[in-house]
Amino acid sequence: MSVYQVPYTGLPRQAAGIKKELLAAFEKVVDSGHYILGPNLKAFEERFAAFCGSRFALGVANGTSALQLVWKVRGAGPGDEVITAPNSFLASASSIATTGAKPVFVDIGPDLNIAPELIEKAITPRTKGIVPVHLTGRPARMPEINSIAEKHGLFVLEDAAQAVGASLDGKRVGSWGNAAGFSLHPLKNLFVYGDGGVITTSDPDLREKLLQARNHGLRSREQCDFWSDNSRLDELQAALLLVHMEALDGWTARRRELAHRYNDLLSPFVEVPLEGPGEYCVYQTYVIQAEDRDGLQSFLQSNGVEALIHYRTPIHLQPAAASLGYTVSDFPKTVRACSRILSLPLFPAMTALQQDIVVSLIRDFHEKRPESRMEPVTAS
Numbered sequence: 127m128s129v130y131q132v133p134y135t136g137l138p139r140q141a142a143g144i145k146k147e148l149l150a151a152f153e154k155v156v157d158s159g160h161y162i163l164g165p166n167l168k169a170f171e172e173r174f175a176a177f178c179g180s181r182f183a184l185g186v187a188n189g190t191s192a193l194q195l196v197w198k199v200r201g202a203g204p205g206d207e208v209i210t211a212p213n214s215f216l217a218s219a220s221s222i223a224t225t226g227a228k229p230v231f232v233d234i235g236p237d238l239n240i241a242p243e244l245i246e247k248a249i250t251p252r253t254k255g256i257v258p259v260h261l262t263g264r265p266a267r268m269p270e271i272n273s274i275a276e277k278h279g280l281f282v283l284e285d286a287a288q289a290v291g292a293s294l295d296g297k298r299v300g301s302w303g304n305a306a307g308f309s310l311h312p313l314k315n316l317f318v319y320g321d322g323g324v325i326t327t328s329d330p331d332l333r334e335k336l337l338q339a340r341n342h343g344l345r346s347r348e349q350c351d352f353w354s355d356n357s358r359l360d361e362l363q364a365a366l367l368l369v370h371m372e373a374l375d376g377w378t379a380r381r382r383e384l385a386h387r388y389n390d391l392l393s394p395f396v397e398v399p400l401e402g403p404g405e406y407c408v409y410q411t412y413v414i415q416a417e418d419r420d421g422l423q424s425f426l427q428s429n430g431v432e433a434l435i436h437y438r439t440p441i442h443l444q445p446a447a448a449s450l451g452y453t454v455s456d457f458p459k460t461v462r463a464c465s466r467i468l469s470l471p472l473f474p475a476m477t478a479l480q481q482d483i484v485v486s487l488i489r490d491f492h493e494k495r496p497e498s499r500m501e502p503v504t505a506s
């Protein structure tokens with residue numbers, strides 16, 4: 127038994143609703159004898175590409191590998207720079223750095239995503255591309271980012287790991303950039319029972335190279351054109367994903383319903399993530415901002431609510447980034463956000479009662495401490 131009355135997530139309950147279908151799919155794969163690069167993967171890839179509005183999708187081993195493989199086939203390496211946001215999961219930057227290229231960070235806007243108006247200042251003759259991250263399931267400002275990329279001849283790789291199904295102006299993430307990487311980690315909105323990832327692209331040449339890159343650089347059983355990784359998505363996971371794809375719209379609708387209800391109930395006490403014009407957010411994380419974030423987190427925790435921080439330390443201040451030479455004063459918006467953000471429990475199987483518990487605790491915390499209540503914010 128968890129000590130939490132309201133856990134951060136509830137995967138077994140979410141799977142319970144489709145367990146019969148999952149077990150049937152599992153049995154079919156086991157009986158088929160075909161476990162790698164087979165018909166389930168192909169069916170999932172077609173389904174996922176259509177879902178994103180992209181021409182192609184490729185299943186890979188995880189979300190980090192999805193991003194890495196794209197940079198690998200694009201030839202990013204020592205001497206190259208790639209621009210991304212410092213408030214993200216590490217992999218947005220590590221997938222650049224592990225090619226030998228240098229991650230170059232740009233501060234964020236009020237949506238917690240990369241601020242397009244700051245990108246051009248960071249472009250140098252060595253800049254190879256831009257990685258906008260759709261953090262929390264909220265789409266980055268892609269029209270502006272794409273036009274900067276076009277002007278400077280840069281490749282755009284969306285880090286869509288947290289944002290399957292999110293869209294901007296009716297166009298889904300995964301269809302905006304030259305390519306996109308998705309994660310199927312169990313905490314992501316579309317997930318597998320282990321690790322998995324997907325790449326989308328509408329570029330047939332890029333797709334051909336990526337098909338080889340995920341499979342040892344092999345062109346055929348006999349011919350290896352370049353050294354590469356083994357980064358494939360299993361048939362078993364693909365078969366289970368096909369079941370999840372049927373449920374995904376319902377899961378997303380429930381996440382949005384919970385998020386909007388949180389927004390209504392919490393806005394007098396904390397800063398809530400209001401959607402901007404044209405944005406359709408999918409809330410992989412539901413992130414509020416509070417003055418006394420650490421106090422609020424401990425209060426929730428001591429009352430049985432598991433709230434987490436994504437992420438306390440921005441990437442540019444990680445020990446791994448020390449050689450890049452950034453300091454705490456480089457990205458003030460990011461550093462400020464990192465001290466205020468708190469991810470509340472929000473998952474498709476969450477009950478209204480669980481949500482009411484979270485809301486009433488946050489209300490209690492602020493009503494007992496009027497000094498930490500937010501100034502009212504005006505919509506920007």
Ligand SMILES: *Cc1c(COP(=O)(O)O)cnc(C)c1O
Binds near residue numbers: 190285
């Ligand atoms: C989860 C995540 C990744 C990495 O995905 P994995 O499947 O865990 O390798 C990359 N970027 C972001 C923003 C993520 O949230």
